[in-house]
Amino acid sequence: MRNWMGVGISMAAMFLGGPAWTKAADDPLLRPIALASSKRWLAPQAPIRLHGQTYLVGFGGLNVALIRTSAGLILIDGAVPQAVRDVEANIRALGFSxxxxxLILSTEPHFDHAGGLAALARDSGATVVASAPAAAVLRTGGIDPADPQAAWLEHFPAVRRLRAVKDGEEIRLGDTVITAVATPGHTMGSMSWRWKSCEGRQCATMIFGSSLNPIAADGYAFSDPAHRPVVDAFRATFAKVGAMDCDLLITAHPDPADPAKLARLRAKRVPNAFIDPTACRRYADRAVGMLDKKLAAEGETRSCSRGQ
Incomplete structure (x- = not known):
């Protein structure tokens, strides 16, 4: 099923000739954005079967997941536009098309995860699935002015074929059921995704988690009373994620420990280096600490300003 020669060709192209988009004729849906950040996010990474019928087809700094079902494939997230051809090459390297x-599931309507969705949906004919608040942004390729990162964000190609789903809604394709899990905060439309993956008789609850990072553009204060709904959303999400049944966590941006886990998984599949029933709780706990630290720093800044 795996075409490892294809992997070699794809990786060689990345290293020797740069990403595929540099050689392609101009395509409005593939025009590069966020070039400086993308150099860091798009570190080449050979595709790999993560568990059961779940694969990673993304990059060192951006996760894109692929799930094989009895009725076709499901992709999760789309990276940036200039990464699309390499995502597609990774899919081919696994023996798929x-x-x-x-279906393409979206975690959040930010350009680094949603920028490639329009091209991937066009090339595949797939429907993009997202929360209703996220779908409203994806339809325009725009920016939610209430987003804490609004001042930093970039526009991206608008997504045309969309399906909005609610928290807890089940998405079925063939023998696979994926549950939408609303995780607002980083964006108010953020959505995580949960499904079962089995290898023989051993099954795992898989989570593709949206970002929980309480990051904001300069001048945005989470401690501003007007932003209390965002903080409340973060707190509710942290509690939900921390309590999740979660055997294997994939995060939208890989955890710093993931490269070492991938190396171990490539060398030895049993035990699976990514199986960790504490992963979601630890992911949420780290985010709680980050938000608390940010709120404390904002409080100190206000105190200093008043003292002056």
């Missing part, structure tokens, strides 16, 4: 993708 982009045309096998029937």
């Amino acid at each position: 982009i045309r096998d993708v029937k």
